[in-house]
Amino acid sequence: MQTAPPDDPLWTIVYVSSASYDFTPLDLERLLASARLANDAAGITGLLLYCHGNFMQLLEGPRSAVQAAFRRVRGSREHHGIIELLDEPVPARAFAGWSMASAGIGAEQFHQLADAADATRRQLLLDFWQANR
Ligand SMILES: Cc1cc2nc3c(=O)[nH]c(=O)nc-3n(C[C@H](O)[C@H](O)[C@H](O)COP(=O)(O)O)c2cc1C
Numbered sequence: 001m002q003t004a005p006p007d008d009p010l011w012t013i014v015y016v017s018s019a020s021y022d023f024t025p026l027d028l029e030r031l032l033a034s035a036r037l038a039n040d041a042a043g044i045t046g047l048l049l050y051c052h053g054n055f056m057q058l059l060e061g062p063r064s065a066v067q068a069a070f071r072r073v074r075g076s077r078e079h080h081g082i083i084e085l086l087d088e089p090v091p092a093r094a095f096a097g098w099s100m101a102s103a104g105i106g107a108e109q110f111h112q113l114a115d116a117a118d119a120t121r122r123q124l125l126l127d128f129w130q131a132n133r
Contacts, residue, residue: 010093011063013070014086014121016114017055017079028102031078036099044069045095047129048102051110055079058086058125060093086118094126103132 023031028050039045044061057073059066074082095101105113109128116124 005062008062008064009089010060010091011066012058012060012086012088012090012094012122013066013084014056014058014125015070015073015082015084017057017083018081019050019053019055019079020077022053023050032100032102038072039069039099042069044100045093045098046100047095047098047125048100049105049110049113050102051105051107054110056085056110056113056125058095058122060090060095063089085114086121090122094122095129101129101133103129105132 021027032048035048039061042061042065044059044065046057046059049056059069059073061069105128113121113124113128
């Protein structure tokens with residue numbers, strides 16, 4: 001994985017959104033497969049969680065690539081009501097090597113992650129995934 005040049009720092013975006021329909025496990029696999037293809041090509045890594053019609057996703061990589069990926073995400077009719085929770089530089093990738101990690105999550109934990117303080121959310125997402133991968 002390339003390191004980001006100084007004029008294009010390592011960046012992360014975290015958002016939540018509402019699925020436009022009830023995603024089956026197969027729908028999720030298809031979405032992940034297309035996201036991973038695009039992310040591999042763009043140098044993006046991250047985590048996608050789905051819980052009863054809601055998504056939470058962390059995207060990370062060079063800022064320009066993260067912004068381009070987030071434009072693709074925003075353009076998708078498969079979800080709506082996108083709320084950005086984090087949009088900031090990061091010192092290192094949390095999900096290096098994962099073109100889009102994914103894990104099942106219950107409603108209570110999903111809400112805990114959504115309600116977490118900005119300063120701790122990224123670490124909590126990593127902790128959650130490491131415990132549930
Ligand atoms: C929940 C969700 C996560 C997505 N994650 C990514 C991603 O990580 N990288 C990416 O390039 N596109 C991502 N996309 C965009 C999709 O890969 C694809 O471009 C989009 O769903 C196509 O939607 P459309 O059929 O409405 O055009 C995501 C879309 C959704 C709904």
